[in-house]
Amino acid sequence: MAGGSVDLARTALLIVDLQNDFVHPDGAYGRAGQTAEMIAALPGRLRPLAEALRGRGGFVVSTQFTLVPGRGGEPMISPHLKELRPFLAKGDFEPGSWGHRLVDTLQPADFVVEKVAYSAFFQSRMEFVLKKAGIDTLFVCGIVTNGGVASTVRDAHVRDFRTFVLSDGCGAFSQATHDNAIRDLSTVTKAITVADALAMVTGA
Template identity: 30%
Template sequence: MRTALIGLDYIVDIMHPAGKIARCAPQATERKIVARFNAAKEFAREAGWLTVVVKVGFEAGYRDQPKHSPLFGRADECGALVLGGPGTSFHPDLRVDADDIVIAKPRVSAFYGTRLQQTLSASGVERVVLCGVSTGMAVQSTARDAHDRDYRVVIAEDACAAPTPAEHDASLRTLSQIATITTTEALADLT
C-alpha cells in the first residue's frame, strides 16, 4: 500500500526551547520526538514511502493570519510564525532532505489551503502516517481531515508531543476511533 510519512510542525516557534510559542518544547525534548521522526524517515525512505514535512506560518505582514483565532490571533503580537523567519525554521536536529516534500500551511490541518491532497493523490498514496506537534492540534486535525478524505490513518505516537502528557494521551484516545495508534519502531509492521 502506497504510504506517506508526514511530520507536522517540527518548527522552532512551536517545539524548540527558543521558540516564541513553544508550549510543547519540554515534552518534545523529553520524548525525543525529533530523533524518533528522523529514524522513522530513514525507515520510510528504505520502504519507498513518500516523506513530507509540514510547517505552519503566515506571510510577512500577517495578512493571512486569522486575527479572531484563539490559537493564532496573537502570533503577530509576539512575532511568531512568520514564514521565512527563524521561528518557522525546522528544528535544528530535524533532518530535512532534498527529496522531502516541504509544505507550508496557514491553519491547523495540513490539508487546509495547501497542496497536500494533490501531492498525495498524484503519488497514489492510500495511507498516511502522522507524527508531530501538537498531538491535540495539528496531529488530530490532520488525522481527522485525512480520515474524511478516505486515507487510512496511522499515528506514530512516540514521535508526537503535546504540552502535557495528559493532553497527549487524551488526544490519542480520541484518535484511536479513526486511526491506528503505533510507534515508530513498529512501522515495519505496516508493510
C-alpha cells in the first residue's frame, strides 16, 4: 500500500462541517459570538494534510451542514437545534450560500455532501459517493467532536469503512467535551494526530 498503511487511491480526508457559517467570524456562529479557539485553528492545521493527500491521488470530501429553506425561505430547523442555537435564522447554512461553503483554507473538495443531521450518512448520498469513488478508508476531522464527528465515525464504522479520527483535527466548544468524545470513540476507531496522518500519506 502507498503511504505505508493506507492505499491513498482509496483514502479520503472527510471534513465534517468546516463551513463559513460555523468557522468564519462573519458566519452565523461568529456573528452570535459562538466561537472557540480550538475550532478556529482547525482549517490551518488540516490544510497540509488535505494538500498532501490530494497531491498523491487521495480525496478530500466535505460534509456541509444544511438548513433546508422552507416556505418563504425560512429554514427547517429541528426543535432540539432551535432550542440549542436560537440565533439561527433565514439564510444561515442555506444551500449555495457563502455561509454554507467549505472554508477557503481547505478548498477545493473533490466531493461535497449536504447533511441535515449530526451524521453525514443520515439521509444523504455520502455512502453512495464514497463507494462509487472506491474510497474505503477515512481520516475524519472537523466539528463538533461530540456531535457531527462522533456520529459520522460511528455510522462509517457500521458500514465497514476503515476510519481514523484525527484527535487534533477535530474540535468542540470545550476541551473536556472534545477529550471525552475522542476517548469514547476508541471502541470503534483509532485516534491519531494530524502529523501521524500526514506521515502515513507521505511515507515520512
